[in-house]
Amino acid sequence: MNDIGIKTRLLLMTLLPSGLLAIALGGYFSWQHLRVLDEQLLERGLMTVEYLQRPAASALLDDQPSRLRPLISEVLNHSDVRAVSLYNEDMRRLEHSGPKMHQAERTVPGQLGAGTGLQVQSGPRSSRFMLPLLASADLIEERDLANVETDALLGWLEVELSHGNLWILRYQTILSTLLLIIAGLIVTGAMVTLMGRRITDPVRQINLVIGKLSEGQLDQRLPPQGSRELNELADGINTMAETLQSAQGELQQNIDQATEDLRQTLETIEIQNIELDLARKTAQEASRIKSEFLANMSHELRTPLNGILGFSNLLQRTDLSNRQQEYLGTIEKSADNLLAIINEILDFSKIEAGKLVLDNLPFNLRDLIQDTLTMLAPAAHQKSLELVSIIYRDTPLGLSGDPLRLKQILANLISNAIKFTNQGSVSVRVMLEQEDEAHALLRISVTDTGIGLTPAQQKSLFQAFSQADNSLSRQSGGTGLGLVISKRLVEQMQGEIGLHSQPGEGSEFWLTLRLGKSSQARDDLPRKPLDGLRAALVEPQMLSRQAVLHNLEDLGFSVRTFESAQALHTSLLGSGNGRAESFDLVLLSTRHADCPAEDIFDMVRRWSERELCKTLLFTDTTEHYPMLDMLPRASCQVLSKPICTRKLFRAALHLLRPGTATPAPARVSSSEPKVSVLCVDDNLANLKLVEALLSDMGARVLTSTSGEDALDVMSREQVDLIFMDVQMPGMDGRQTTTELRQREDAADCPAVPIVALTAHALAGERRQLLKCGMNDYMSKPINPEQLRHCVQKWTGVTLDPLADSVPGTDIPGGTRPAPEAFQGPTKPSTSQQVLDRQEGLRLAAGKADLAADMLSMLIAGLPRERQQIEQARIDGDRNALLEAVHRLHGATRYCGVPELRACCNEAESLIKQNRDSEVAVEGILQAMDRLKQCYAALPS
Numbered sequence: 031m032n033d034i035g036i037k038t039r040l041l042l043m044t045l046l047p048s049g050l051l052a053i054a055l056g057g058y059f060s061w062q063h064l065r066v067l068d069e070q071l072l073e074r075g076l077m078t079v080e081y082l083q084r085p086a087a088s089a090l091l092d093d094q095p096s097r098l099r100p101l102i103s104e105v106l107n108h109s110d111v112r113a114v115s116l117y118n119e120d121m122r123r124l125e126h127s128g129p130k131m132h133q134a135e136r137t138v139p140g141q142l143g144a145g146t147g148l149q150v151q152s153g154p155r156s157s158r159f160m161l162p163l164l165a166s167a168d169l170i171e172e173r174d175l176a177n178v179e180t181d182a183l184l185g186w187l188e189v190e191l192s193h194g195n196l197w198i199l200r201y202q203t204i205l206s207t208l209l210l211i212i213a214g215l216i217v218t219g220a221m222v223t224l225m226g227r228r229i230t231d232p233v234r235q236i237n238l239v240i241g242k243l244s245e246g247q248l249d250q251r252l253p254p255q256g257s258r259e260l261n262e263l264a265d266g267i268n269t270m271a272e273t274l275q276s277a278q279g280e281l282q283q284n285i286d287q288a289t290e291d292l293r294q295t296l297e298t299i300e301i302q303n304i305e306l307d308l309a310r311k312t313a314q315e316a317s318r319i320k321s322e323f324l325a326n327m328s329h330e331l332r333t334p335l336n337g338i339l340g341f342s343n344l345l346q347r348t349d350l351s352n353r354q355q356e357y358l359g360t361i362e363k364s365a366d367n368l369l370a371i372i373n374e375i376l377d378f379s380k381i382e383a384g385k386l387v388l389d390n391l392p393f394n395l396r397d398l399i400q401d402t403l404t405m406l407a408p409a410a411h412q413k414s415l416e417l418v419s420i421i422y423r424d425t426p427l428g429l430s431g432d433p434l435r436l437k438q439i440l441a442n443l444i445s446n447a448i449k450f451t452n453q454g455s456v457s458v459r460v461m462l463e464q465e466d467e468a469h470a471l472l473r474i475s476v477t478d479t480g481i482g483l484t485p486a487q488q489k490s491l492f493q494a495f496s497q498a499d500n501s502l503s504r505q506s507g508g509t510g511l512g513l514v515i516s517k518r519l520v521e522q523m524q525g526e527i528g529l530h531s532q533p534g535e536g537s538e539f540w541l542t543l544r545l546g547k548s549s550q551a552r553d554d555l556p557r558k559p560l561d562g563l564r565a566a567l568v569e570p571q572m573l574s575r576q577a578v579l580h581n582l583e584d585l586g587f588s589v590r591t592f593e594s595a596q597a598l599h600t601s602l603l604g605s606g607n608g609r610a611e612s613f614d615l616v617l618l619s620t621r622h623a624d625c626p627a628e629d630i631f632d633m634v635r636r637w638s639e640r641e642l643c644k645t646l647l648f649t650d651t652t653e654h655y656p657m658l659d660m661l662p663r664a665s666c667q668v669l670s671k672p673i674c675t676r677k678l679f680r681a682a683l684h685l686l687r688p689g690t691a692t693p694a695p696a697r698v699s700s701s702e703p704k705v706s707v708l709c710v711d712d713n714l715a716n717l718k719l720v721e722a723l724l725s726d727m728g729a730r731v732l733t734s735t736s737g738e739d740a741l742d743v744m745s746r747e748q749v750d751l752i753f754m755d756v757q758m759p760g761m762d763g764r765q766t767t768t769e770l771r772q773r774e775d776a777a778d779c780p781a782v783p784i785v786a787l788t789a790h791a792l793a794g795e796r797r798q799l800l801k802c803g804m805n806d807y808m809s810k811p812i813n814p815e816q817l818r819h820c821v822q823k824w825t826g827v828t829l830d831p832l833a834d835s836v837p838g839t840d841i842p843g844g845t846r847p848a849p850e851a852f853q854g855p856t857k858p859s860t861s862q863q864v865l866d867r868q869e870g871l872r873l874a875a876g877k878a879d880l881a882a883d884m885l886s887m888l889i890a891g892l893p894r895e896r897q898q899i900e901q902a903r904i905d906g907d908r909n910a911l912l913e914a915v916h917r918l919h920g921a922t923r924y925c926g927v928p929e930l931r932a933c934c935n936e937a938e939s940l941i942k943q944n945r946d947s948e949v950a951v952e953g954i955l956q957a958m959d960r961l962k963q964c965y966a967a968l969p970s
Contacts, residue, residue, distance in 0.1 A: 036226065036229060036230050036233060037226045037227075037229075040222050040226045041219060041223070044218060044219070044222045045218060048214070048215065049211070049215055052210075052211040052214055052215065053211060056208070056211050057207075060203050060204055063203050064203060067196055067203075071157065071193075071196055072157070075150070075189060075191045076148065076159065078105060078108065078111060078159070078189045079148065079159045079187055080146075082098075082102070082114070082187055083163065085098055085101055086098055086116055087164065087165065087166065087169060087185075088169060090116075090118070090163060090184040090185050091165060091169055091173060091175065091178070091184065092173070095116055095124040098125055099125055102114045102116075102125060102127040105127075105189075106128055110195055110196070111128075111189065111190075111191060111192075112128055112129065112131075112156060112190045112191060113126070113127065113128030113129055113130070113131050113189075113190040114127050114187075114188070114189050114190075115187075116185060116188075117186040117188070118184075118186075119183045119184065119186075131158060131188070132153050132155050132156045132158075132190070133153060134153045134156075134157075135152070135153045135154070136152055137150065137151050137152075147161065147162040148160070148161050155192070155193055156191060156193055158188060158190045159188065159191070160186060160188045161189075162185075163186060163187055164181045164182065164183060164184065165178050165179065165180060166181075229260075232256065232257075232260045232264075233260075235255075236252060236263065236267065239251075239252050239267065243267075243270075243271055248271055248274050249275070250271060251268050251271065252264035252268055335365055335369055335372070338361070338365045342358055342361055342362045342365065345358055375511065377511075378511045378514070381515065381519075381522075388431075388435060388522060389432040389434070389435075389797060390431060390432065390546070390797075391431070391432065391433060391797060391800045391801070392548035392550040392551035392800070392801075393429060393430070393433035393436075393548075393551050394428060394429075394552075395421070395425070395428075395429050395472075396419075396553070396675055397674075398436060398440075399419050399421070399440065400672065400675065400676075401437070401823060402437050402440045402441050402444065403418075403419055403444065404672065404674060406441065406448060407650075407670070407671065408651045408652065409445065409448050410448050410456060411653075413448070414621075415448060415451055415453070415454065415455060415456055416454070416455035416571045416573055417444075417455070417456050417457075417671065417672045418455065418457050418571075418573040418576075418577050418672050419457070419459075419672065420457060420458070420459045420460070420573070420576065420580070421459075421460045422461045422462065424462050425461060425470075425472065426465065426470050427551070427552065427553045428547060428549060428551040428552035428553065429470065429545040429546065429547060429548055430545065430547070430548040430551070431523065431543070431546065432523070435519050435523075436523075436543075438516075438519065439516045439520060439541065440476070442512040442515065442516045443513075443516060444456060444458065444476055446512060447476055447477075447478035447539070448478075450478070450480040450481050450537075451478040451481075451536070452481075453479070454478070454479025454480070454536070455479055455573055456476065456477070457476070457573050458474065458475070459474070459475045459477065460472060460473070460474050461473050463542065468547060469544055469546055469547065470544070470545055471542060471543070471544045472542065472543050473541075474540065474543070475538050475539065475540040475541075477538045478536050478538075479536040481536075482531050482532050482533040482536055482537055483529070483531040483533065483537055488529060488531060491529070492513050492514055492517045492527075520541050520543065523544075524543075524544060525541055526542045527540070527541040528540055550801075550803065554781050555675070555676065556679075557584070558586030559585065559586065559679075559683060559687065560585045560586045560587060560614075560682065560683070560686055561586030562586065562588075563587055563614040563615065564587065564588050564590070564613045565588070565589045565590075565615045565616070566589075566590050566592060566598055566601070566602075566613040566616045566617070567579065567582070567589055567590070567591045567616075567617045568591070568595050568598050568616075568617070568618045569591075569648070570619065570621075574619070574648075574671065574673070575591065577673065578617060578673055578678070581673070581678050582617075584675075585678075585679065585682055587614075590611075590613075594624040594625075595624060595633060596624060598616065599633050602643065603642075612642075613642075614643060614644065614686060615644050615685065616637065616643045616646070617645075617646045617648065618630060618645065618648065619647075619649075619671075620647060620649050620650075620653060620655075621649065621650050621653065621671070627653075627657075630647075631657045631658070631661065638661070638666060644665050644666070645665060645666045646666075646668075646678075646681055646682065646685070647661075647666065647669070648670075648671055649671065650670070650671050651671070665685070667684065667685060674826065676826060677826040680826065704728050704729060704828075704829060705729050705750045705751065705821060705827040705829070706730045706731075706732065706747070706748065706749040706750050706751075707724055707729050707730070707732070707749060707751045707753065708732045708734065708744070708751070708752045708753070709721060709724070709731060709734070709752075710734045710735075710737065710739075710740040710752065710753065710754045710763070710766070711758070711787070711920070712736060712755060712758040712759060713755070714735070715884050715888055715891075715921050715925070716787075716920055716921065716923070716924055717733045718880075718883065719873075719874060719880065719884055719924045720753060721733055722874075722880055723812075723817055724817060724821075724829075732749060736759070736760050737760060737761025737762065737765060737769075738760060738761055740752070740766055740770075741761075744782075749782060750782070750783075750824075750825045750827070751783050751784075751785065751821060751825050752783070752784045752785070753785050753787050753808075754767060754784050754785065754786055754787065754804065755787050755920065756787070756788040757788065757912075757916040759913060763786060763788075763799075764798075764802045767784050767802050767803045767804050768802055770782070770784070770803075783806070783824035783825070784805055784806075785807070785808055785820055785824065786804045786806070786807045787808055787809075787812065788807075788809065805824065806823075806824065808820060813873075863926075864928075864930075864960045864964045865926060865927060865965065865968075866928055867881070867926055868926065869928065870884065871926070872926075873924050873925065873926065874924070881925075884924050884925050885925050885927075885965070888921050888925050888927070889961070889962065889965050892962060895921075896955060898914040899915065899951065899954065902914055903951060908941060911951070912941045912942065915937050915941060915951070916938055918930075919931065919934035919938055927961055929960065929961070930954065930958065933953040933954045933957045934954060936950045936953070937951050937953070937954055
């Protein structure tokens with residue numbers, strides 16, 4: 031209605047009432063006229079039957095009905111008469127004129143012909159009038175009929191009147207009414223239109239003038255409009271235009287003055303901006319120099335620090351006095367702390383410089399959190415703290431993001447909680463906030479029962495180089511960068527971080543992250559594989575008990591908890607009239623028990639001898655009991671706290687379903703293989719070294735020299751871990767991994783962890799390796815500690831350390847190499863040694879015979895490698911050249927040949943980057959010649 035104009039509104043206001051009135055009146059008068067027409071039809075029918083009544087009765091008295099035939103024919107000529115029929119008293123037709131009568135549908139009520147017995151029936155096309163014929167007194171007297179009674183029924187007379195003329199008259203009436211109504215509305219509309227122009231034309235003129243005024247033509251004026259109201263409106267608009275014109279002049283003067291003042295102000299601001307820009311550039315340059323200095327110093331410090339750590343480890347393997355061992359342990363611990371501080375400074379400098387790039391890789395959230403807790407468990411257990419993770423069941427485990435940085439965030443928060451908690455617990459909880467088909471919003475919280483923080487301390491907590499309390503920082507150490515690095519990493523992941531804390535009541539650090547879902551890292555553990563079995567649990571620590579119960583329910587156990595080991599023992603054996611209970615698996619914690627550990631071990635031995643149950647013992651990382659090695663392995667397994675879900679599943683399945691799961695970690699003699707490992711490498715020297723290192727640690731090692739052979743081995747053997755070389759002839763490491771993952775999916779069996787091994791990788795190659803289905807990445811050369819750590823990480827089995835191994839320059843303890851270890855290749859120095867036998871001995875884990883075998887195998891393969899490299903150069907086959915150089919590079923990683931290794935490193939990098947590698951390849955050939963000469967000159 032708001033879009034309708036004045037003219038239309040006038041038409042509607044006039045035509046609607048008049049139209050409704052005309053329709054009502056026309057309808058009423060039409061109805062009256064149609065009713066009159068119906069009444070006239072009935073009257074004509076009555077008159078017709080009355081006209082024929084006496085002659086028809088006379089003809090029946092005389093028994094000459096044919097005498098009535100001419101009269102009936104005459105009546106048919108009357109208007110609307112369609113047919114006439116004469117019946118005797120038995121309704122037998124005596125005479126009929128006209129067509130067959132139509133069937134009547136209803137009887138017309140009314141007083142028409144009252145007293146005569148007239149019956150009127152009507153149908154859609156005609157009306158029928160039925161009149162009884164009675165013997166009147168005068169007719170009887172005329173004929174002197176003594177045997178006929180007065181008013182005796184002589185017969186029936188029926189007349190049918192057609193409705194054809196009636197319908198024509200009805201249509202004429204309705205049409206005339208409609209024509210009169212339409213004509214009246216047309217005349218009314220024309221008059222309203224003419225009268226409306228006297229209103230709309232002035233309004234249109236007013237709108238036109240107002241539009242010009244709005245465009246700035248303030249000299250426009252309106253003439254008189256011909257009516258009092260419109261004249262008043264025009265006068266008001268003219269007055270407004272004059273006022274606007276006057277105000278515009280004043281405004282223009284004010285604008286000119288303000289413009290001049292603004293110009294002078296802008297000149298002043300421009301001068302100040304130049305000064306501020308110079309100051310900003312100076313500050314940015316100072317910040318850049320600071321960040322570069324921190325990064326450079328971190329790198330410079332890391333190099334000698336690695337040497338300190340490496341040679342400290344070497345020195346510990348020599349004969350030293352107790353005091354010297356104590357001093358050396360202090361040096362190593364201090365160097366580790368210094369390395370952690372340097373790593374934090376390096377991360378902070380990268381974040382400040384904006385050079386930190388996050389990965390987007392698939393990972394399993396549960397494994398990541400439990401790996402982090404396992405890494406920090408010794409520090410918590412030294413303080414007798416309960417360390418546990420609780421992941422709610424609706425939380426998706428297969429996610430994609432940067433697992434390394436997420437683990438760094440959690441490690442910072444958890445280690446902080448451990449530092450400032452003297453008793454109680456540190457727990458990690460993960461819950462799902464929101465999710466859709468592609469993403470999940472998680473809330474991760476780290477809660478402790480420590481000293482808590484005041485509001486003033488909380489304000490400075492996430493500031494760089496600051497700590498909650500200087501006195502506390504002196505106790506716990508640190509740079510004060512851990513939390514600020516965590517905050518920056520969370521913000522770079524588009525998340526939030528915060529805390530809730532009260533002094534003396536502990537703290538809760540929380541963070542929210544929106545991570546993508548990934549099917550590549552989905553949970554591969556079976557669902558309720560031990561459904562229907564019974565388990566007994568003794569775990570005094572409440573949170574740990576809750577976490578273990580959660581895992582046992584996922585295994586399908588029906589669980590009963592006991593307050594003490596003695597109560598469980600009594601229940602198993604039965605006492606007095608009590609009936610012994612039966613359990614398939616008993617899970618028992620040795621820490622905080624109500625009886626000494628020796629008594630618990632004695633109970634376990636008795637349960638095993640009587641075959642009452644299988645047993646899983648939970649120990650802290652600080653607990654060491656020689657008696658554990660004496661427990662029967664077939665019925666007892668030992669797990670270290672915090673309990674990892676994957677280790678618990680494997681241990682339970684190994685005890686109750688032998689052959690369906692990889693054996694859980696057990697403390698047995700080193701003569702029994704603890705874990706099965708498949709090593710795949712096309713270089714026999716590399717295979718021999720890795721096989722020797724793992725075998726000496728107590729692992730069962732299978733070897734394959736190609737991807738096809740590895741797939742064949744996997745179809746026959748069951749292994750717990752695969753070390754896969756990346757670049758091999760035929761099926762390379764990526765293709766072999768993809769094929770193996772497809773076979774595992776088709777067979778619906780758990781995925782075997784695969785760790786990539788390669789001598790060389792560009793910055794982006796690690797991401798591609800993980801995307802193809804590999805679980806981890808290690809760069810050659812691999813030292814024994816790295817192998818032990820990797821096996822423990824992916825199988826849960828702790829291998830025996832090599833007694834005579836010599837560590838390399840990597841960080842001891844199997845920690846991940848520093849980020850710069852994955853940067854681009856280093857150009858070979860002209861001062862590189864051709865042959866370094868000490869390095870070869872160190873790379874062979876201190877085994878002289880193994881080092882000699884590795885070097886001789888390398889020398890023996892040099893002619894073949896040289897021929898393949900030269901043939902690839904002649905053919906211009908870049909892929910074949912890359913394959914040959916990569917294979918030679920992998921072989922040099924485990925021998926003390928620094929010059930040849932550096933040349934291979936440079937050439938492989940250039941080939942992968944599609945750059946000119948001719949000079950680098952020629953350097954490889956020359957380095958081969960020098961190496962053969964040096965080897966030939968060695969004393970036999």
